[in-house]
Amino acid sequence: MSWYERSFRKLFFDFHTHSSAVEVAKDFDAETWAEQLLKAHVQAVSTIVQCRYGWRYYQKGSIGWVHPRLPKDIDIVGETISACHERGIRVIGYYHTLGSEMLAAIRPEWLERDPLGRPQDIWICLLSPALKEYIIPQLEEFNRNYDIDGMFFDFSYAKGPCFCQSCRRSFKEDTGLELPLDRESPYWKKFMEWKLEKFKEIRQEISDAVHRGNPDVLVAFNWCYSTRMPEKPPKDVGFLSLDICPDNQVFNASMQARFWATMSKPFDIMNTAFLQWWGDWGIKPAIALKQECATIIANGGRTWIGYQMYPQFRVEAAVMSQLAEALAFVKEREHFCVNQKIQPYIAISHSTRSNLIQVSFHVDEKSIKGAHKILLESGFHYNIVLDEILENEIGKYKAIILPDQRYISDRFAEALRDFVNNGGGLIATCLTGTLDEDLNFTGKFKLEDLFGVSLDGKYPYDHAYMEILDERLKTNVLEMPILVWGELIYVKPKSAEILAHLRGIYLRSDGKPLLASSPPGAYTGYPMITLNKFGKGKVAYVACDVFSSYLLKNQWVIKHVIKNILNLILPEKLVEVNAPAGVEVVLAEQEGRRLIHLVNHYGERPLSPWPFGDNNALTENIIPIHNIVVKVKCNEKPTRIKLEPEGEELKWKKEGDMISILVPKLEIHSCIIIEL
Numbered sequence: 032m033s034w035y036e037r038s039f040r041k042l043f044f045d046f047h048t049h050s051s052a053v054e055v056a057k058d059f060d061a062e063t064w065a066e067q068l069l070k071a072h073v074q075a076v077s078t079i080v081q082c083r084y085g086w087r088y089y090q091k092g093s094i095g096w097v098h099p100r101l102p103k104d105i106d107i108v109g110e111t112i113s114a115c116h117e118r119g120i121r122v123i124g125y126y127h128t129l130g131s132e133m134l135a136a137i138r139p140e141w142l143e144r145d146p147l148g149r150p151q152d153i154w155i156c157l158l159s160p161a162l163k164e165y166i167i168p169q170l171e172e173f174n175r176n177y178d179i180d181g182m183f184f185d186f187s188y189a190k191g192p193c194f195c196q197s198c199r200r201s202f203k204e205d206t207g208l209e210l211p212l213d214r215e216s217p218y219w220k221k222f223m224e225w226k227l228e229k230f231k232e233i234r235q236e237i238s239d240a241v242h243r244g245n246p247d248v249l250v251a252f253n254w255c256y257s258t259r260m261p262e263k264p265p266k267d268v269g270f271l272s273l274d275i276c277p278d279n280q281v282f283n284a285s286m287q288a289r290f291w292a293t294m295s296k297p298f299d300i301m302n303t304a305f306l307q308w309w310g311d312w313g314i315k316p317a318i319a320l321k322q323e324c325a326t327i328i329a330n331g332g333r334t335w336i337g338y339q340m341y342p343q344f345r346v347e348a349a350v351m352s353q354l355a356e357a358l359a360f361v362k363e364r365e366h367f368c369v370n371q372k373i374q375p376y377i378a379i380s381h382s383t384r385s386n387l388i389q390v391s392f393h394v395d396e397k398s399i400k401g402a403h404k405i406l407l408e409s410g411f412h413y414n415i416v417l418d419e420i421l422e423n424e425i426g427k428y429k430a431i432i433l434p435d436q437r438y439i440s441d442r443f444a445e446a447l448r449d450f451v452n453n454g455g456g457l458i459a460t461c462l463t464g465t466l467d468e469d470l471n472f473t474g475k476f477k478l479e480d481l482f483g484v485s486l487d488g489k490y491p492y493d494h495a496y497m498e499i500l501d502e503r504l505k506t507n508v509l510e511m512p513i514l515v516w517g518e519l520i521y522v523k524p525k526s527a528e529i530l531a532h533l534r535g536i537y538l539r540s541d542g543k544p545l546l547a548s549s550p551p552g553a554y555t556g557y558p559m560i561t562l563n564k565f566g567k568g569k570v571a572y573v574a575c576d577v578f579s580s581y582l583l584k585n586q587w588v589i590k591h592v593i594k595n596i597l598n599l600i601l602p603e604k605l606v607e608v609n610a611p612a613g614v615e616v617v618l619a620e621q622e623g624r625r626l627i628h629l630v631n632h633y634g635e636r637p638l639s640p641w642p643f644g645d646n647n648a649l650t651e652n653i654i655p656i657h658n659i660v661v662k663v664k665c666n667e668k669p670t671r672i673k674l675e676p677e678g679e680e681l682k683w684k685k686e687g688d689m690i691s692i693l694v695p696k697l698e699i700h701s702c703i704i705i706e707l
């Protein structure tokens with residue numbers, strides 16, 4: 032196991048310092064700093080190699096520019112490494128690949144440009160000669176000179192278009208085309224695909240440069256390979272990491288961790304201690320940080336809590352105390368998180384290519400997020416899995432969800448057929464599998480035989496009604512037409528049975544909806560939900576993107592419909608939890624023991640007016656959940672069942688091939704451990 036895999040407790044501190052900042056590193060003292068970190072239970076910490084203004088904070092080496100106001104006798108990086116290593120703390124260097132005040136001044140031709148050729152702030156284009164002439168030699172020199180353990184690169188991904196001379200020339204050389212100036216261009220998809228490939232090469236060059244300097248350094252790229260930029264990480268990436276968005280870091284951390292847990296790379300999720308986000312000096316209470324850390328470690332990740340320093344190189348003692356309290360919480364739980372293997376059960380498929388039809392480099396995550404929300408709130412254990420990975424490991428899962436996944440490769444289609452034929456359950460929605468290899472709409476389902484329905488056109492409005500017919504889908508569902516939003520599809524049943532009708536909307540005599548939305552209208556003659564038997568398995572098809580509809584409009588009834596569908600198509604149940612919607616469930620194994628993590632997402636949060644402005648979710652006190660009944664499939668007879676970290680023996684009984692376990696009280700995060 033690498034030092035990184037053992038390091039569950041990390042802290043990250045931003046130190047972006049403009050050239051005009053005063054008192055830079057005035058209070059820096061590496062020994063005092065390392066002692067503070069040790070006291071806060073830190074196993075690894077960041078250090079600032081190069082900030083967003085392009086200044087370096089180390090003295091050895093000739094490439095790059097030391098911050099003009101950093102005293103000559105201070106080497107923040109070198110002294111931090113020495114003091115931390117003496118105390119057994121690992122150090123990860125932060126390097127911002129985008130910004131540089133100095134390069135913007137002396138090499139303006141390397142700056143990113145808008146379509147009119149105007150420079151973009153101090154942002155350097157990584158497709159310009161800056162990469163080979165400056166960044167690569169600097170990284171090689173730095174990693175030769177300093178005994179750093181890891182390098183964390185920020186902004187090393189395709190975040191949007193750039194129209195500099197280098198980008199124009201390079202695109203023309205590679206494709207023979209002029210660089211498209213806007214998203215309406217017929218070459219936009221090609222441009223996106225090209226730029227994503229270019230950045231794969233750029234990251235490889237960065238990794239290679241680091242490893243030429245020191246082959247043992249672990250390299251990570253912020254946000255790359257996440258649900259927002261789904262891609263399989265290459266072998267030279269040492270670990271995965273991202274600073275999740277701040278709106279609700281418990282929910283967001285859970286989603287990313289459930290994606291990365293399937294990538295065969297160690298990962299961390301960076302929750303942030305700010306009240307808002309980077310650039311804000313407020314601090315969350317430790318309890319909020321604990322709740323965020325809980326879902327990260329339960330789902331197989333490590334923590335890396337982010338904050339920022341004053342330019343003098345100082346962090347308030349009160350801030351350090353909140354961080355220390357959160358890390359102590361993690362430390363208490365490491366013994367049942369280390370080396371755990373997350374158990375495959377239900378997979379929500381995610382795809383790189385499907386997203387190229389979107390116009391943004393950051394993929395639209397609404398369907399994935401909606402599916403995550405529904406499954407989390409319904410007490411299921413599940414993961415989000417990249418299609419390229421899923422097609423090779425599909426046999427491990429019991430059910431697959433394709434949330435409006437429009438591109439399905441031939442290999443993935445074959446894997447899905449085998450999977451269902453052998454008894455697997457499948458849910459597909461909306462226009463799943465309707466794009467060809469060039470990402471053009473085909474007008475028919477690639478998986479028509481699996482769905483048992485054929486595509487017959489698109490419903491003309493942006494909302495409609497779901498009318499449930501089948502008794503099996505009615506548990507906890509109100510007996511009324513259910514309003515759903517988004518794109519809707521007409522399908523004709525071939526071999527599938529109809530479980531719900533697609534009802535249209537009421538229209539005025541001028542053909543328009545009554546108000547912003549309309550009440551139910553007539554039955555369209557088309558189904559909304561169907562069920563098809565294929566081999567030994569079952570396939571449910573839903574004619575709209577129910578997942579984004581739930582996320583955007585909070586149509587809570589949909590959640591119960593999906594839960595009922597999943598219960599219908601799942602060939603067997605591995606776990607069932609009788610708890611409120613905010614209790615997250617993670618199934619894992621650890622050296623022959625079975626683990627069931629329970630994470631409480633509820634908390635006492637600021638009341639009205641909330642949410643207000645851009646304020647984020649923030650827990651001030653935990654609201655404990657009592658008497659949770661967990662049923663888990665287990666053919667063997669347990670020798671002991673206990674709750675950790677409480678160390679409490681739990682009451683349980685065998686019910687057929689399931690074990691029923693009573694958890695008297697859940698605070699933030701507890702784990703049921705079944706010893707066999």
Ligand SMILES: [Zn+2]
Pocket residue numbers: 142143144156157158159193194195196197198199
């Ligand atoms: Zn460029």
